[in-house]
Structures are given as structure tokens and as C-alpha cells.
Amino acid sequence: MATELQARSVKEAASVPRRRGDRPRTIPEQIADHLGTAILRGEYAAGERIREQEVAQLYGVSRGPVREAIRSLARRGMVEFYPRRGAYAVGVSLDLIADFFNLRAALLGLAARCFVRVASPVGMAELEAGITRLRSLAADPLTDPVPFALEVGRAGATLYRHCGNAHLIRTLREQVHGSLWGLIWRERPLDFFTPERRWETLDIFLGIEAAARQGDEDEAECLTRRLLFESRDHALETLAAIRQEAVDPTKLLTAG
Structure with missing residues (x-):
């Protein structure tokens, strides 16, 4: 669950070395990377709901950047989004x-x-x-x-x-x-x-x-x-x- 993630802060993530020529990542991109890494490492189980409010509180942001991050993960095939039900992690074996x-x-x-x-x-x-x-x-x-x-x-x-x-x-x-x-x-x-x-x-x-x-x-x-x-x-x-x-x-x- 989000409260159990051992994620670094968004500020700290911004200091990670980038490939030469890469632009700085936006806040939604950083959140998407953190959530994606958590899914990759099994910190979110397959089918587990990703609760926007919990994630927003974890990273100290509003729900807007979290929604954008979740949409990005959905495009990568790591999250499934259902209207009125929310977002759920897809298992990455x-x-x-x-x-x-x-x-x-x-x-x-x-x-x-x-x-x-x-x-x-x-x-x-x-x-x-x-x-x-x-x-x-x-x-x-x-x-x-x-x-x-x-x-x-x-x-x-x-x-x-x-x-x-x-x-x-x-x-x-x-x-x-x-x-x-x-x-x-x-x-x-x-x-x-x-x-x-x-x-x-x-x-x-x-x-x-x-x-x-x-x-x-x-x-x-x-x-x-x-x-x-x-x-x-x-x-x-x-x-x-x-x-x-x-x-x-x-x-x-x-x-x-």
C-alpha cells in the first residue's frame, strides 16, 4: 500500500542523475516513476487499488499530479483505470x-x-x-x-x-x-x-x-x-x- 512504500521524496528524486540532454522530469513524471518502481518491486500487489488521496499525501502534492501520474502508468500498461472505481496495479511478473x-x-x-x-x-x-x-x-x-x-x-x-x-x-x-x-x-x-x-x-x-x-x-x-x-x-x-x-x-x- 502507498503508506508502506519506502519511496524517496519527490525533491530527492529530482536529484537522481539524468542521461545527458534529458530535460528535468515533472512532478507527475517523478510520481509515476516512484509508483511504477513500487509496482515493479511488488510493493503493490496485482489488483491492489492505488488510492489517489494516499499517494497525494505521501508526496505532499494535490490529487491533480497524482491523476496525471496514474494516466501515464496506464499508458505503460502498469495500471488499469476504471471510471468511478479508480486505478488498480497490474501485476508485473x-x-x-x-x-x-x-x-x-x-x-x-x-x-x-x-x-x-x-x-x-x-x-x-x-x-x-x-x-x-x-x-x-x-x-x-x-x-x-x-x-x-x-x-x-x-x-x-x-x-x-x-x-x-x-x-x-x-x-x-x-x-x-x-x-x-x-x-x-x-x-x-x-x-x-x-x-x-x-x-x-x-x-x-x-x-x-x-x-x-x-x-x-x-x-x-x-x-x-x-x-x-x-x-x-x-x-x-x-x-x-x-x-x-x-x-x-x-x-x-x-x-x-
């Missing part, structure tokens, strides 16, 4: 989350293949710069997972921004801003908690860079899918511990 990762892996893997084929000098320079930033973060054992996750996202975005496929670019960008995928990473990452895990991720990006320089489309795609699949497994492990829920093993695709 670990199987569904695994499906999101698998879809992202397929799409970003395709983008990596196209990235290699296009061979944009600007794209390669951006990827190299992103890897340099990842290396700097990985070298510090005290690095917080939030900035590391944001840098991983930026490096991944470099692959699709320079893939030469406008529809693929739009699809991957919309996943970040308008679906469950964005919530998985926006405030409290589910991966990159240990130095070892951060080094593993850096090594994969180094492999992607090497494959791109060699013109090896197959290797770049395979490594990118592996990047997402490994992150999926760690994220699911984190959520399984929180929610006491298991995932269907058939959902755990591999990069081959």
Missing part, C-alpha cells in the same frame, strides 16, 4: 521483465550489427569515449551503481543512435522513455552492485568496440545480446530476492 530484457537484447543486438556496417567515425569516437568513462567508473571500487548504469545506457544508446535505421532508433528510444524498461534503470538500478560486475560489463563493451573496428557484425551482435542477457540475470536475481518469486527458466535465453 519476473517472466514479463525477462521478456522485456529479451526484446531489448534482440533490438540492441540488431542495432550493434547495423552500427558496425555503417561504420560511422563519429559513432566510433562516441563509443570509445563512453568506454573511457566506464573504465574510469569501474576502476573505483566504491562507484555507485546509479552513475555506472547511466553510463552503460549512454554507451548502448551510442550503438543505436549511429545504426542508420530510423525506425530502430525510434523503437529503442521509446522503450527507454515510455515503457517498463525505463523504470528498471531510472532510479534504483537492479545490477552493477559489485566491482566485479562492473568490470565484466566493461570487458563486454571493449569486445564490442574491437568487433566494430574489425568489421565483425556477428561478434558485435552476439556480445551486445550477451550484455543484455547478463544484466537480465542479475536484475532478476535482485528482484527475486525482494519479491520471493521465481522466473520461468525458459525465459532465460542465451546469446549462443
Whole structure:
């Protein structure tokens, strides 16, 4: 229930690092992200009513921003709204989350293949710069997972921004801003908690860079899918511990 949520204040949420170039989130967007994260982590059960007044009191706002936040969550498929009855949380199972990762892996893997084929000098320079930033973060054992996750996202975005496929670019960008995928990473990452895990991720990006320089489309795609699949497994492990829920093993695709 809303009164049981261990959510940070809206003011504190506004201080979370954003991707470079992102505009500041509005109050309704921040509330939507907090509620979506609560649903994702099982703090709202499937079918549990989201009471506007409780949420408004929790965040110290009027009911207007809460209604807007709920409409946003309904568009993401995380809330169902019924006239005169109110809003109810939609269950987000670990199987569904695994499906999101698998879809992202397929799409970003395709983008990596196209990235290699296009061979944009600007794209390669951006990827190299992103890897340099990842290396700097990985070298510090005290690095917080939030900035590391944001840098991983930026490096991944470099692959699709320079893939030469406008529809693929739009699809991957919309996943970040308008679906469950964005919530998985926006405030409290589910991966990159240990130095070892951060080094593993850096090594994969180094492999992607090497494959791109060699013109090896197959290797770049395979490594990118592996990047997402490994992150999926760690994220699911984190959520399984929180929610006491298991995932269907058939959902755990591999990069081959």
C-alpha cells in the first residue's frame, strides 16, 4: 500500500542523475516513476487499488499530479483505470521483465550489427569515449551503481543512435522513455552492485568496440545480446530476492 512504500521524496528524486540532454522530469513524471518502481518491486500487489488521496499525501502534492501520474502508468500498461472505481496495479511478473530484457537484447543486438556496417567515425569516437568513462567508473571500487548504469545506457544508446535505421532508433528510444524498461534503470538500478560486475560489463563493451573496428557484425551482435542477457540475470536475481518469486527458466535465453 502507498503508506508502506519506502519511496524517496519527490525533491530527492529530482536529484537522481539524468542521461545527458534529458530535460528535468515533472512532478507527475517523478510520481509515476516512484509508483511504477513500487509496482515493479511488488510493493503493490496485482489488483491492489492505488488510492489517489494516499499517494497525494505521501508526496505532499494535490490529487491533480497524482491523476496525471496514474494516466501515464496506464499508458505503460502498469495500471488499469476504471471510471468511478479508480486505478488498480497490474501485476508485473519476473517472466514479463525477462521478456522485456529479451526484446531489448534482440533490438540492441540488431542495432550493434547495423552500427558496425555503417561504420560511422563519429559513432566510433562516441563509443570509445563512453568506454573511457566506464573504465574510469569501474576502476573505483566504491562507484555507485546509479552513475555506472547511466553510463552503460549512454554507451548502448551510442550503438543505436549511429545504426542508420530510423525506425530502430525510434523503437529503442521509446522503450527507454515510455515503457517498463525505463523504470528498471531510472532510479534504483537492479545490477552493477559489485566491482566485479562492473568490470565484466566493461570487458563486454571493449569486445564490442574491437568487433566494430574489425568489421565483425556477428561478434558485435552476439556480445551486445550477451550484455543484455547478463544484466537480465542479475536484475532478476535482485528482484527475486525482494519479491520471493521465481522466473520461468525458459525465459532465460542465451546469446549462443
